[in-house]
Amino acid sequence: MNPPESFTYPFCYVPHPLIVEAADSLIDKIDKDEYLKSLFSEGKMMGVLLAEDKEGEVKCFYAFSGLAKGRSHVDGFVPPIFDTENLRPALSADDSRHIQDELFSNYVVHNAAGETASVKDIFALRGLVPPGGTGDCAGPKLLEYAYRQGCKPLTMGEFWYGSSPVSEVREKGRFYPSCTGKCGPLLTFMMKGLDVDPNPLDSAFPCETEPRIIYEDDYILVVNKPSGMLSVPGKTRKVSLLEWLRTRYPEVYSCHRLDMDTSGVMVFARTPEVKVMLESQFANREVSKIYRARLSSGKEPFRHARKGTVALPLSLDYYDRPRQMVDYENGKKAITEYEVQEILPNGEIEILFRPLTGRTHQLRVHAAHKNGLGHPIKGDRLYGSSDGGRLFLHAESISFIHPGDGARKTFECRSED
Numbered sequence: 001m002n003p004p005e006s007f008t009y010p011f012c013y014v015p016h017p018l019i020v021e022a023a024d025s026l027i028d029k030i031d032k033d034e035y036l037k038s039l040f041s042e043g044k045m046m047g048v049l050l051a052e053d054k055e056g057e058v059k060c061f062y063a064f065s066g067l068a069k070g071r072s073h074v075d076g077f078v079p080p081i082f083d084t085e086n087l088r089p090a091l092s093a094d095d096s097r098h099i100q101d102e103l104f105s106n107y108v109v110h111n112a113a114g115e116t117a118s119v120k121d122i123f124a125l126r127g128l129v130p131p132g133g134t135g136d137c138a139g140p141k142l143l144e145y146a147y148r149q150g151c152k153p154l155t156m157g158e159f160w161y162g163s164s165p166v167s168e169v170r171e172k173g174r175f176y177p178s179c180t181g182k183c184g185p186l187l188t189f190m191m192k193g194l195d196v197d198p199n200p201l202d203s204a205f206p207c208e209t210e211p212r213i214i215y216e217d218d219y220i221l222v223v224n225k226p227s228g229m230l231s232v233p234g235k236t237r238k239v240s241l242l243e244w245l246r247t248r249y250p251e252v253y254s255c256h257r258l259d260m261d262t263s264g265v266m267v268f269a270r271t272p273e274v275k276v277m278l279e280s281q282f283a284n285r286e287v288s289k290i291y292r293a294r295l296s297s298g299k300e301p302f303r304h305a306r307k308g309t310v311a312l313p314l315s316l317d318y319y320d321r322p323r324q325m326v327d328y329e330n331g332k333k334a335i336t337e338y339e340v341q342e343i344l345p346n347g348e349i350e351i352l353f354r355p356l357t358g359r360t361h362q363l364r365v366h367a368a369h370k371n372g373l374g375h376p377i378k379g380d381r382l383y384g385s386s387d388g389g390r391l392f393l394h395a396e397s398i399s400f401i402h403p404g405d406g407a408r409k410t411f412e413c414r415s416e417d
Helices: 017-034 036-041 089-093 096-106 119-124 136-150 181-188 241-246 272-283 362-368
Strands: 042-052 058-064 108-109 115-119 152-161 212-216 221-226 262-267 288-295 307-311 315-318 324-326 333-343 348-355 393-401 408-412
Touching: 017 036, 017 042, 017 058, 017 152, 017 315, 042 136, 058 136, 096 115, 096 119, 108 119, 108 136, 115 119, 119 181, 136 152, 136 181, 221 241, 241 262, 262 272, 262 408, 272 393, 288 362, 307 324, 333 362, 348 362
Parallel strands: 262 393
Antiparallel strands: 042 058, 042 152, 108 115, 212 221, 221 262, 288 348, 288 393, 307 333, 315 324, 333 348, 393 408
């Protein structure tokens, strides 16, 4: 199998089969080597890069993020971009801000266009200061090593090895996108000069179907939103559901949102007064919603009760937006009731979710996290692994007090899958 013609867009990708094969080979090697297993068993992001040398030979490079039990150099893995042991000893007891400033001035990286720049300067061009640990992730290490060896990067992927952490959603062997906070500006500079895959999120309108009006009256619109469509206007060129509706109705106002990848029932107000009334119901948790999802089979069988509750507090992963993380100290309460409908022969799980709170990515994290159900929703490119298909999460029903007659109404729309 030949490598792809363009380089991986690291912030949203499906790993190339050659990368998956190389990652499986590395995992097998670590599992069989007690020394390596002891270094990485506590959990570490790993990276694999295929690159072409000057003779046209394809080489495979491996990297790990940060340190491995205090070690920055491990045989078989690329070295760090800058060895912190080279810092002046006099700085070790000095102001930490000055230490970090010098550190990032010494982290000099290259790109395929033949340019060089320090991590400090790359972030300064965006008016930013690099967070601690910038440059130590697997992705930047791999690209920098390839450039220093005179190689052309072909394709890359980053995956987790070892035990799952308490906060982030990570599972051994699963690939995850590069973080946007530390690696966003850095990898963007380092990929300059490469032919990079387009960002899948920038496509104009990837939906296979158009929205469908389920119900309308003088007060509300109830609509089935397709997967891949924004609820409201965002930073991309995608047409949002709100914009689509406003080309068909004189007045439409949003009252809540669904993730772009989530399909299903949404309610919109037709006057500002109705918008206020509906938003009050959402704020007071008077709106009831049921979601239907399909969970990935996972590496372990589903061992939870067929019906139960997941309660894991959530907060924003500041350096990896829009990902959320489990945060037992500062996270906001997030509670989800679930009921298994069927466990399929391939191990996938058909399930219903009833969120009692409305946190960002609540269902996705509660499904994927080790202290939740431990099975990511199928197609989840943030908290699981995607094969390029859609997210199997559908808002099946919504129930609220109708702002016109004061009666509780329920609107349903089953997924077509």
